[in-house]
Amino acid sequence: MKQASRSKNPYILEGKRFLVGIVDLVDGHVLETVNHERADAAEWRHRFYFSPLAVAKWDDGEAALFWPSKNGKLYLDSGRIPQSRGGEDIPRFIHDRLSSMIEVKP
Numbered sequence: 488m489k490q491a492s493r494s495k496n497p498y499i500l501e502g503k504r505f506l507v508g509i510v511d512l513v514d515g516h517v518l519e520t521v522n523h524e525r526a527d528a529a530e531w532r533h534r535f536y537f538s539p540l541a542v543a544k545w546d547d548g549e550a551a552l553f554w555p556s557k558n559g560k561l562y563l564d565s566g567r568i569p570q571s572r573g574g575e576d577i578p579r580f581i582h583d584r585l586s587s588m589i590e591v592k593p
Contacts, residue, residue, distance in 0.1 A: 495523035498555055499590040507554045509541045510563075515581040517588070518550060555589050 496504035505520035518541045529535035533552065534542050544550035552564045561582055 494592065497592055499592055500588055504592075507552055509537055509545060509550050510553050510581060510585065511544065511550050512578065512581065513549055515578075515584045517585070518544065553585060555585075555591055561585055 494504070496506050498505050500508065500517060500520055503520060504522060506523045506526060508520040509518045510516070511518055519537055521536050525536050533545070537545070541550060545552070554562050556562065
């Protein structure tokens with residue numbers, strides 16, 4: 488029996504499927520989301536698939552990449568803090584806001 492393959496864009500935010508996003512660490516607003524196809528076309532280089540404004544905020548430590556896992560935990564990566572597994576280092580209000588907004592649809 489053939490297993491169903493997992494979606495390349497398994498997360499939904501405001502009705503839009505995505506793979507990875509970038510969040511403002513000051514106010515918790517999602518700046519952008521990117522789907523698998525766009526990331527792949529940019530050869531998985533964050534600086535090529537996010538806007539210059541989002542990259543500048545990331546460089547300044549004001550924003551971070553985020554992606555949820557299959558089980559709903561959030562992963563965060565910014566240039567200034569170590570990657571966080573499961574939300575330990577994500578400011579609580581950002582973690583709660585993202586968790587309430589993102590739907591996981593494998």
